[in-house]
Amino acid sequence: MFDVIGDIHGHGDRLEALLKKLGYQLRQGAWRHPERTLISVGDLIDRGPQQRKTVDIIRAMQDAGQAQVILGNHELNAVAWTLSDGNGGFLRAHNANHTRQHAAFLAEAEQDKAWYASTLAWFRSLPVYLDLPALRVVHACWHAPSKAIIDAHSDAHAVLTEAAWIAANSKGHALYDAIEVMNKGWEVSLPPGYSFVDKGDHRRFAIRTQWWRTDTQHYRDLALGVEPLDTLPDGPIEAGKLPGYDRHKPLFIGHYWMRGRPQLQSPQIACVDWSVADPSGDGVLAAYRFDGEQQLSNDKFVWV
Numbered sequence: 001m002f003d004v005i006g007d008i009h010g011h012g013d014r015l016e017a018l019l020k021k022l023g024y025q026l027r028q029g030a031w032r033h034p035e036r037t038l039i040s041v042g043d044l045i046d047r048g049p050q051q052r053k054t055v056d057i058i059r060a061m062q063d064a065g066q067a068q069v070i071l072g073n074h075e076l077n078a079v080a081w082t083l084s085d086g087n088g089g090f091l092r093a094h095n096a097n098h099t100r101q102h103a104a105f106l107a108e109a110e111q112d113k114a115w116y117a118s119t120l121a122w123f124r125s126l127p128v129y130l131d132l133p134a135l136r137v138v139h140a141c142w143h144a145p146s147k148a149i150i151d152a153h154s155d156a157h158a159v160l161t162e163a164a165w166i167a168a169n170s171k172g173h174a175l176y177d178a179i180e181v182m183n184k185g186w187e188v189s190l191p192p193g194y195s196f197v198d199k200g201d202h203r204r205f206a207i208r209t210q211w212w213r214t215d216t217q218h219y220r221d222l223a224l225g226v227e228p229l230d231t232l233p234d235g236p237i238e239a240g241k242l243p244g245y246d247r248h249k250p251l252f253i254g255h256y257w258m259r260g261r262p263q264l265q266s267p268q269i270a271c272v273d274w275s276v277a278d279p280s281g282d283g284v285l286a287a288y289r290f291d292g293e294q295q296l297s298n299d300k301f302v303w304v
Helices: 012-021 051-063 073-082 096-109 113-124 144-152 164-168 174-184
Strands: 002-005 025-027 030-032 037-040 067-069 129-131 136-138 187-189 206-209 251-253 269-271 286-290 301-303
Touching: 012 051, 012 301, 030 051, 037 051, 051 067, 051 096, 051 113, 073 096, 073 113, 073 164, 073 174, 096 113, 144 174, 164 174
Parallel strands: 002 037, 037 067, 136 251, 251 269
Antiparallel strands: 002 286, 025 030, 129 136, 187 206, 286 301
16 A cells, blocks of 8 residues: 655655665665555655755655655745746745755755756656545645646646646736645634734734644634744634535645654544654654555554
8 A cells, every 4th residue: 555754855864764664675776665655745855964865765766656746835846946937036036035945955956957957847747636546645735626726727647737837836826826725734814903923033914724623713723833822813713714624535744844743633634744854853754554544543653
């Protein structure tokens, strides 16, 4: 079956250690397992010390039929960094904040222009999501209306068309909003008079949510990355403001920098991003060993 692996962020050595722990062996230029296939939820790059090594391992596995890979927001941003906006700039602005975010990847990629170009072309070939017979995989949030918009701008394998990349990175376009949801997460606007300052010292008027939770609708319970929480309303989010999930199949996501021991978000939803790139060193690189079960289990997580 499948081993669904979380955000790697350039930690190639940890990736190799996890593959070994999962029983994969390096043969004929790719890590292989006699019975299982790896699925990556994306975010291979940025932050870590081994950008090229990480990309090369996962790409070689895909080329050998040993892995499936979807588009993370960091791969999306890496492509947008290089594409013209038609006005003398780039779809992802080359400002100080974005430069800092991409520094680790650019430092390695720009040493080999041919590898850089080939890698960007590969990123553009990755699907936004997987909807397989037994499971679904998306980087941040499964949302059927957003999926329908993405499908209208993609091929039959959920790979964005060449013409779609400008729209996908243009605020105000429906495709931009759909990508934001599925690739970066579900946001809820705060009521008038409320805002908070994020870790980047930017004032925000919407919160990114733990959209999968069904045990609470409270702003302070569902908010991600907000400190202190008392800057948020002390009350519930309006009904209908969260996407929910149809639970037709188990869903695997990354993106959220979870902390602690890997565990499920619900019996049908597993986040496999457990903060391998945390500067504190407390994060782990995690995978979930999926064998077709429709009720997921915490016992199926493996990590290093």
